[in-house]
Amino acid sequence: MPTVVQKFGGTSVADSEKILAAARKAIRAQQEGYQVVVVVSAMGKNTDQLVELAHQVCERPSAREMDMLLSTGEQVSVALMAMAIHQLGHEAVSLTGGQIGIRTDSKHTRARIRSISTERIRKLLADGKIVIAAGFQGIDEDLNITTLGRGGSDTTAVALAAVLHADACEIYTDVDGVYTTDPRILPEARQVARVNYDEMLELASLGAGVMHNRSVEFGKKFCVPIHVRSSFSDVPGTVIASLPESPDRAVSGAAMTRGEAQVTVEDVPDRPGASLAIFSTLADKNISVDMIVQNVGAEGRADISFTVLESDLPATLSAIDGVARNLGARDITHDAHVSKISIVGLGMADQSGVADRMFRALARKGINIGMITTGEIKISVLVDRDDAHEALRVVHREFELDRPPPAESVQEWDVEVHHFEAPAEEILARLQAMEDLTIDAIALDDAQARVTISHIPDRPGVAADCFDAIAGAGILVDMIVQSVGRDGHANLTFTVSRSDLDKSCRAAGNVVRQFGEGAVTSSGSVAKLTVSGIGLRSHTGVAIRMFRALTDEHINVDMISTSEVQVNAVVDAAHGRRGLEALQRAFADAMG
Numbered sequence: 145m146p147t148v149v150q151k152f153g154g155t156s157v158a159d160s161e162k163i164l165a166a167a168r169k170a171i172r173a174q175q176e177g178y179q180v181v182v183v184v185s186a187m188g189k190n191t192d193q194l195v196e197l198a199h200q201v202c203e204r205p206s207a208r209e210m211d212m213l214l215s216t217g218e219q220v221s222v223a224l225m226a227m228a229i230h231q232l233g234h235e236a237v238s239l240t241g242g243q244i245g246i247r248t249d250s251k252h253t254r255a256r257i258r259s260i261s262t263e264r265i266r267k268l269l270a271d272g273k274i275v276i277a278a279g280f281q282g283i284d285e286d287l288n289i290t291t292l293g294r295g296g297s298d299t300t301a302v303a304l305a306a307v308l309h310a311d312a313c314e315i316y317t318d319v320d321g322v323y324t325t326d327p328r329i330l331p332e333a334r335q336v337a338r339v340n341y342d343e344m345l346e347l348a349s350l351g352a353g354v355m356h357n358r359s360v361e362f363g364k365k366f367c368v369p370i371h372v373r374s375s376f377s378d379v380p381g382t383v384i385a386s387l388p389e390s391p392d393r394a395v396s397g398a399a400m401t402r403g404e405a406q407v408t409v410e411d412v413p414d415r416p417g418a419s420l421a422i423f424s425t426l427a428d429k430n431i432s433v434d435m436i437v438q439n440v441g442a443e444g445r446a447d448i449s450f451t452v453l454e455s456d457l458p459a460t461l462s463a464i465d466g467v468a469r470n471l472g473a474r475d476i477t478h479d480a481h482v483s484k485i486s487i488v489g490l491g492m493a494d495q496s497g498v499a500d501r502m503f504r505a506l507a508r509k510g511i512n513i514g515m516i517t518t519g520e521i522k523i524s525v526l527v528d529r530d531d532a533h534e535a536l537r538v539v540h541r542e543f544e545l546d547r548p549p550p551a552e553s554v555q556e557w558d559v560e561v562h563h564f565e566a567p568a569e570e571i572l573a574r575l576q577a578m579e580d581l582t583i584d585a586i587a588l589d590d591a592q593a594r595v596t597i598s599h600i601p602d603r604p605g606v607a608a609d610c611f612d613a614i615a616g617a618g619i620l621v622d623m624i625v626q627s628v629g630r631d632g633h634a635n636l637t638f639t640v641s642r643s644d645l646d647k648s649c650r651a652a653g654n655v656v657r658q659f660g661e662g663a664v665t666s667s668g669s670v671a672k673l674t675v676s677g678i679g680l681r682s683h684t685g686v687a688i689r690m691f692r693a694l695t696d697e698h699i700n701v702d703m704i705s706t707s708e709v710q711v712n713a714v715v716d717a718a719h720g721r722r723g724l725e726a727l728q729r730a731f732a733d734a735m736g
Contacts (some may be wrong), residue, residue, distance in 0.1 A: 186217025295356020321382030354358030507605035519707030
């Protein structure tokens, strides 16, 4: 018999009427022939109220006791949901995370799932019961209650769908599905019918609050289709699966991350280990870094720029002050009034001119770009916070995200579920470490070249002019890095196929002559090292492990770009093969 997992968030079970409505959806699924597991969050603002109460009682409550307290919110919800199903004439059993058999590590308030027992759930389902599972929680090896942190109920739901080989995981929430951008910011945002796992991972990391990235990682790892639906209507919603909505569209979504702060460590000696020293120090202070940009050094020195949450800026500056002095950096500069604008799309990996269109659209509105970083399916730029709302609207309009793709370009979703195929013992091994970092590939591209346009005017339209010229020459650009401008000037570096190097240099030279200032340098001897996988954002040490492996081999990094599913580093081609082998050794334990 097919199985479906339904998850109802806090707003979907906020009162008795909504709990009864959710119960009816579960009963309807059972009547349609499914075995049904329902995962619920705490009611409404219950968790916030418990946190507030804890701090009224104790200034610094222990993490263990916070888990004990916060887990009660879901226990209230599961009991009430089971009662509602009984009242409607059907059978249900409520279970806590521990009763289900969700085993986690012992990191209280941010635990990770280690394994899930399915024996009890399968027996109850076989007996015709609807199983009501408490989200957000589990138990460790010592039977202490643990909680999974932000997005924990989504994670519980997708994890249960994975171990039960469910046909779908339905996430019921207070929105109709996934939108091309936040509809609260742009009313013209459009609900999409389907989004690819990697696209959703990038959007989730950029602040799309519909799904947490950990739950999407689970879905991708175990081939679980995730169906985001409204608790309050029967609209179709959005399916998160392997296929994008349309393969012909380069861009599927846009996002704004408003509260960013930018930090630049200027004139760092361009030698192995500099990036490692900076970012390992921040990791030791539990400071999460978002964008990372390292541009090509000049005269033996380079700038390293990155962004953190604005709230983390004081701690960041304090943490890296000593490191910068030890490295011999000239200065540390920062800007606490910036926002990140990003576009995401599976199609941009093999379509040229996407970056050019984005930069030109922003230039037409006089919006200056402070930093640029790219991934295979994402382009992010840093803009002044006062321009952020308009910048989001501009790029959303440029790629016509408010319009559905032509019907003939939309791929039909294959409703047949293709579960993770492997021998039983391999599946068990993966489930016992289901939240571990999974590296899909470590790759070396030694057929690339690098072009740097340095000391160009730091004003709106400059990046657009550069990539107009590159696109006009029919050149497909891979990585793009623009570092923060200094003294009214900026440096822009990009990589292309080595066969396109001469054309790229000519196009860049024409741009420099047009500006009347600047210089073009290049190298036909670079290699790009890429680590791709699942969990790169939630496992914040991935970039650090990469930098450490290269540092240990005395390999210098010329360029860096990061995303949710990839970390890229450009090195001298002579060191490419040795760098690849170093990364393979460093990530041997995480290879999928």
